[in-house]
Amino acid sequence: MQSPSRRSNASQGSAQARGRIIWDCSYIDREPWRATGIQRVVRELGEALVVEGRRRGRDVVVGSLGGEAVGPTVWELARIPRPQDKPLGVPRRPLELSRDDLVFVADSSWHLGLSYRLAPWWLEGMRLAVLQHDVVPLTHSWTADEGLVRQFGLWMLEVGTFADGVVAVSRSTAEATRAMLARTVPWRELAAERVRVCWLSGMHARQPSAQRIVDVQSGPVVAVGTLEPRKNYTTVLDGFEAHWQAGGSVPLVIVGRLGWRANHIGARIEELVQAGRPLTWLADASDEKLWRTIMGSRALLSLSVEEGFDLPSVEAAVNGVPLILSDIPVHRELFDGYARFVGPGDASALAALLGEIQEVGITNPPTHPLIVDRTWHDGARELLEILDALPMDAAIRARWRERTAPGADGHPGPARHVTPPLVTQLVARARVLVRGGLTGSLARAVAAQVRAPATRRAVFEVAQRVDRLERLLGDLESAVRESTKAQGRLLEDTYGRLEALASLEALSEQLVREVADVKHRLGAVEAPERRTLAPELRERG
Template sequence: MSTTRFHYPQFLRTARRRIRRFQDKLAKKRFYRGGWRSYVDDLRRTRGDHPASGRIYVDLTVISDNDAATGIQRLVRAVSFLMARTAELDGMDLHFVYTHRDRHFHVDVGADGYRRTDTPVIYQPGDLFFALDYALDALWQMRHRLADMRRMGVRFWYLVHDFLPLTDPQWFSEPTVIRFYNWLAIIAGTADGIFCVSPVVERQLHVIMATQFGRAEPIPSCVIPMGADIAASRPSRGIPEGFDELLAAMRARPTILMVGTIEPRKGYQDALDAMEYLWADGQDIGLVLVGGTGWKMEAFDARLATHAEKGRRLHQPGKISDEALERVYAACTAVLFPSYAEGFGLPMAEALRFGKPVLARDLPVFEGRGNAVRFFDAQADTPTLACAIRSWLTDVAAGGNQVPASPAQPLYGWQDTADAILSRLSRQDGAVR
């Protein structure tokens, strides 16, 4: 006769966690379906009026726990370390924080990276909180405490990269759409200012805040210069096994590089379709895909895994360190950017800093990127895109589409980004409004 022993404390802890997750899921759906209105309306009516304290608290919730090696995290890492260095030199009262449940705790930022502490943050009237990190769930966990902080007189600034889960939900999972919408609603209720990564995002911001969340008065906003110098981002290190063979394969033939998470909107399927068209036509061109696998891409992943060109003219190193990324940028012939939508397009800026020509889908956000960027029609089919790639590479081989010494659009560094943010956040205007 067998018996089953229940470890009741563990059993109860597991049950409680499941109940909390279920309750949180329901709360998110209620908020998403209209519960946000009372939150936003209440916070727009109530606010303490206090002189600015000069203390700035910068959120690093995600990256202080795990650097996922995405473009957003390259930005967060670069800007946070440069902000810390500048603040120390200039004597600024700057602090870094992370979220645990519904509290903020201090993060030490130093030469060895990030170190989370168990010291809670105690906000005072006139303090400023800046959400540098892209932390949807942390902001949700903090929503009630953020409301209390705002009523106390704390100011709030946020960084917004794009609105794609709202404007193009078909590219994302339903939970992500809900989490993103709730994140925006919390911003609508608390924000005193918002940094945007491009003029396109800034224009969208004011329309969305007015039409979706009822903020008739424009939120103060600022378009920041976006850096792209990987070397200044406190780059992650490490070279994967077999990397020299990859670089040799890239140099053996004209090779196109694509950088970014493999997700539906990035145009990876279109790129591979066009490359197969060219390979069938006898073109000896390499394709390298750098980036982790995202969501809704199971069929594409299976296609890559069994592709006849895998390991020969098709390479997928996946997520790699910044050190390795610099080497593939240097080794490639040119960079392809067929994304259907972007807030900024960091890989394009990085490619231009490496002096690499770029072929990109014609999107409004890319206006003014300079002569080294060639565009193909946003609705191009496979033969049209293949023809554009072939023509582009022919011109590149002949010396065309090169990055000029003085590009039309400045190529900013991450120090420019950090300086612009600190300058705006440290601007004291006497009182919190």
């Protein structure tokens, strides 16, 4: 197989033109009942992309590439006939990857480490692109769960290191992504053509005009979204409380479940309801109930401190519902001249606007936002053009090969380029996994008491493999110590962190397989032998 880096530009373009687009929906595959904004985008845009690809003679395969989502790693997935297209309702067929494919990570698959799983094909020229919904966990980390902040930070390292291109859902998200990648991977300059913009759509939520209640001036203002810090419900409640205390009577309906760091918001809502305020909380509304509520409202309210696209507001605008929005970049980008804007922390401005709405009502201005007429098929066609034009970045692959090539001492490259603090932490975690699972000495003790020759040989083989894993961990620790002495703080770079993670992640996967294998083999030992082994196993932990 000829290396992609040696092919001419013309031949690369030809390969890209006939290669497939693999539309990754690993998170939906794992939790198909999810109906968040991101999952709705993945379903709607994915369905449209399959149709538009077929019209253009392009093969768009909807697949799940995540190890946690499907059980085996992607290498196993590529070899077995797994049906992977169920989430989007398109024909199911086995998935076999090729270096001519383009894998497009559209789902919130940040936890799956797809770049490592796809490494063999990526190094041979398979292109990798991602749909960037937002960078809120990093730019507004106080609004997110701590675990998500850490995981999303690692994901952005992956994107900056491996992705051939990024498709952002709005211009403001694209700008934030460029800025974040410039800080995360300063050694790689992602050119403007590698961070593109493709607006989404709200057209699938268009309701028949008959469902829009004509006289909605007595209806509520509706806020939609999970109760969590980013949605800024504190300012929403402050504004409405000030309005009610001043004698106002505009009702508020909140549609959204209780999320993270929001118990105090849920308690406050319940107190206001008990106090007789015109407030309703629908924590588990069906889609039908949600749309009945929105279509009968005076306006949709979204005071988020940050959004990537704000799909509910787009869907409401598609149906002619007036909007009250926080004055943030993405809202200005999509709805400038259409929505009424309030500073995200300005509760007094919200209270004043509510008083105005009660007196004179709220109507749509004559300005017509362009996003209202955009369909999912418009977005799919634009996305196809972006992906078809996306070049394979040969330079970054060459850099990766250089940095991961074995040294003269035979140690793998990442062991010579790691960041000491992170690796020390990860090695300690790996050792806990080894000691907590099955050590080589325990395996040999077990094997010595097993009468079945085949089982005894198998356990001895596993013991030897576990011993090799422990030696590799020791080598990695030694390499870290030597690197620390020789390079010190010079090794505190982002690339080293990612390489260390890649090395240990592969090691952890191998360890898990070894432990599972020995558990399976021990399970085959006859009952009398298991009773004989029980005291020894208890003694050794």
